[in-house]
Amino acid sequence: MNTLVQLLKGENAEDQGKFLMRFILGFAMLIHGYGKIMGGAGYIAGMLQEMGIPGFIGYGVILGEVVAPLLILIGYKSRLGGLVMSFTMLFAIVIAHSGDIFSVDDYGGWMIELPLLYLVGGLAIAFLGAGKYSVSKGQGDWD
Numbered sequence: 001m002n003t004l005v006q007l008l009k010g011e012n013a014e015d016q017g018k019f020l021m022r023f024i025l026g027f028a029m030l031i032h033g034y035g036k037i038m039g040g041a042g043y044i045a046g047m048l049q050e051m052g053i054p055g056f057i058g059y060g061v062i063l064g065e066v067v068a069p070l071l072i073l074i075g076y077k078s079r080l081g082g083l084v085m086s087f088t089m090l091f092a093i094v095i096a097h098s099g100d101i102f103s104v105d106d107y108g109g110w111m112i113e114l115p116l117l118y119l120v121g122g123l124a125i126a127f128l129g130a131g132k133y134s135v136s137k138g139q140g141d142w143d
Contacts, residue, residue: 012132014131015131015132015133015138016131016133017131018125018128018129018130018131018133018134019075019131019133019134021121021124021125021128022072022073022075022078022125022130022131022134023073025069025072025085025118025121025122025125026069026070026071026072026073026081027069027073028118029065029068029069029072029085029118030065030066030069030070030073032065032118033061033062033064033065033066033069034066036061036062036065036066037062037066041058041059041061041062042058044058044059044061045057045058045059046058047095047096048095051095053095060088060091061088061092063084063088064084064085064087064088064089064091065085065088067081067084068080068081068082068084068085068088068122069081069085072085072122072125074134074135075130075131075133075134075135075136075138075143076130076134076135076136076143077136077140077142077143078125078126078129078130078134078136078142078143079125079126079127079129079130079141079142079143080126080142081122081125082121082122082123082124082125082126083122083123083126084122085118085119085121085122085125086118086119086120086122086123086126089115089116089118089119089122090119092115093112093115093116093119097111097112097115100112129143130143
């Protein structure tokens, strides 16, 4: 058990934790955004237009679900990527999931738990930065 504690408290533990957070959050959101690349974001633009919001704003989902996760994954401008992803998820919760905020699914899960995890995870990366296991090595204002 001491070996596990030593591993978790080791000199690289913080950077390893940052890497794990960046990897899973960036990879999962990138997969989420894959559908927007393959099928386009036109349906989001249409949904926004129905609400009286300019449709071109819907194409920002590509930034939040593809570009930002790539930045997070590679560890370049990760803080910026985290903020962009969080803003995208806040927008998604307000626009697409506002009716689900006080709802649970058939299994007892909160209906907005996944978008909320992406939102809070992005904020965590914005606060923590990329760490040394990244392209930027954690150097720079947005890394």
